[in-house]
Amino acid sequence: MKCRDFKNEFEDRAVLSETATLHFDSCNDCRKFHFEQTKLWEMLGGLNRIEAPKDFDFQLKAKIARAKPSDYQQTGFFPALRYILPLSAVLVVLCLITLSGLYFVDNNSVSSVAVSETPNPVTNVSLPVNSSVAPNEVTEEINPLINDAPIFESTNTPLKVLPKKPEVAQNDKEGGSKDFSNEKPKVISRIEKDSGGGSSDKAGTNPEVLTPRGVNPNQKPETMVTPNVSTTTDLNGLLGITGIKTESSKVISVEKDSFAERSGVRVGDVIEAVNGKEITGDSLRSEQKNVKTLTVLRNGERKEIVLQIN
Amino acid sequence: MALDKFRKSNAEVSKSAVSLETLSDHELIEATKNGDEDAFAEIVNRYRNPLVNYLYRFLYDYEEAVDLTQEAFVRVYFALERYHTDYAFSTYIYRIASNLAISEIRKRKRRKTLSLTGLFQYDEEESKEYQPQDEKPLPNEEVMEKEQRKVIEKAIATLPDRYRAPIILRDVEGKTYEEVANILQLGLGTTKSRISRARKLLREKLEHYF
Numbered sequence: 001m002k003c004r005d006f007k008n009e010f011e012d013r014a015v016l017s018e019t020a021t022l023h024f025d026s027c028n029d030c031r032k033f034h035f036e037q038t039k040l041w042e043m044l045g046g047l048n049r050i051e052a053p054k055d056f057d058f059q060l061k062a063k064i065a066r067a068k069p070s071d072y073q074q075t076g077f078f079p080a081l082r083y084i085l086p087l088s089a090v091l092v093v094l095c096l097i098t099l100s101g102l103y104f105v106d107n108n109s110v111s112s113v114a115v116s117e118t119p120n121p122v123t124n125v126s127l128p129v130n131s132s133v134a135p136n137e138v139t140e141e142i143n144p145l146i147n148d149a150p151i152f153e154s155t156n157t158p159l160k161v162l163p164k165k166p167e168v169a170q171n172d173k174e175g176g177s178k179d180f181s182n183e184k185p186k187v188i189s190r191i192e193k194d195s196g197g198g199s200s201d202k203a204g205t206n207p208e209v210l211t212p213r214g215v216n217p218n219q220k221p222e223t224m225v226t227p228n229v230s231t232t233t234d235l236n237g238l239l240g241i242t243g244i245k246t247e248s249s250k251v252i253s254v255e256k257d258s259f260a261e262r263s264g265v266r267v268g269d270v271i272e273a274v275n276g277k278e279i280t281g282d283s284l285r286s287e288q289k290n291v292k293t294l295t296v297l298r299n300g301e302r303k304e305i306v307l308q309i310n
Numbered sequence: 311m312a313l314d315k316f317r318k319s320n321a322e323v324s325k326s327a328v329s330l331e332t333l334s335d336h337e338l339i340e341a342t343k344n345g346d347e348d349a350f351a352e353i354v355n356r357y358r359n360p361l362v363n364y365l366y367r368f369l370y371d372y373e374e375a376v377d378l379t380q381e382a383f384v385r386v387y388f389a390l391e392r393y394h395t396d397y398a399f400s401t402y403i404y405r406i407a408s409n410l411a412i413s414e415i416r417k418r419k420r421r422k423t424l425s426l427t428g429l430f431q432y433d434e435e436e437s438k439e440y441q442p443q444d445e446k447p448l449p450n451e452e453v454m455e456k457e458q459r460k461v462i463e464k465a466i467a468t469l470p471d472r473y474r475a476p477i478i479l480r481d482v483e484g485k486t487y488e489e490v491a492n493i494l495q496l497g498l499g500t501t502k503s504r505i506s507r508a509r510k511l512l513r514e515k516l517e518h519y520f
Contacts, residue, residue, distance in 0.1 A: 011506055012487075036517075039519070040481075040516065046459065047462060049359065050362055050366040050372065050375070053376060059376075060354065063381070064384055067388065072384070072385055
């Protein structure tokens, strides 16, 4: 018998078999092991038994009375769902936010052109690509109302102007002399390709440049407004408002002793409407001649200012 | 549930209570499920002291041991409907107590609290730190035994967690290897191996007493 077998046998049963006894007699190491292990058991067995306190039952009763059964009972078929479901919801929301972010980044990089008030307005013109039209050729089916309007053409992408809308046609019948001075800036919807509507500037290529006919493509049209860029329109000599943020229509400076100042326009006012019509800072210029009242937002309060023009 | 009956005076012990003592654990559980409140009191009475002793040896903290024993009974009480008689009830309640103790030890480690146990955490290099080195003659046998018990308790408390529970259940509580394996949800071989390793560590720690 090997020492290892002897130790295992002794530890398992604490009783020596005949073979183990023979080995025990002949092996000093195993005798030492036998002595030490027996002593250890004696010591462990001699430990005092620890007992519960006398008020154990009272405490237990109080604990059971305080405990909520729901805390100790499984809910549903899988308790971990309590944690998995909220986590999943958070993950879905995060994914949606990420995807929507990517979507808008993609759209901005295509060709979203914002057109502000123009002398020859092009309203709600969608320019989808028509594969039946040859490249560099613009279709002739153009709304008569916008004959003089700049026609957007692409250097290499066939374009097509969508059919006119009914209200535009009505204007046409009435003479086509619609006053666009009060129109807000319009946004030409993004250009789509027949080939699937993907963005044209994927893989880092530049977006196609759309320019009105007869206009130098390298020259930026005056009426083009770059979205989300804060610019200042100088209205000096008109109402006395010498500076206004076009993005927010916020007055940033007022000429001293001007109509505006005399009428009570103050720096910081946000012009919301002119003559009762909602307006943006950019289109204020077109309203300059007939301004009678300004609706401004000052310190959160809306005020009507009647201009004192002599 | 009227738990007032957990601890009764001798006068209050009725014939029914006497008969409860003769019932097996499973019969008591069934009786408790059927609304016999005395049956649960009898279960508490049977396992109260063994569990406190086991958890005290495991955690080396009396208050914590009592608290976790009560928690184990609360869990048993609220989970009676889910209890199956596949294992012995003692295995079931010891398993609950073991899991609670292991969770408590993990919490302590996370909190890094300095408990009595923490003072004597097992460390190979410092494992012999507490061993008596004073060779002066001890005053008398009683004091010596008391001191020896303290040293053994500390020696157990300094064992690694994975060795501590098996050796307490086997050599202190007197469970069989199979019971220990079931309580700790380990294989029989693993259980024997851990117990053997724990004994070896204890022998090394207590060699001055041999």
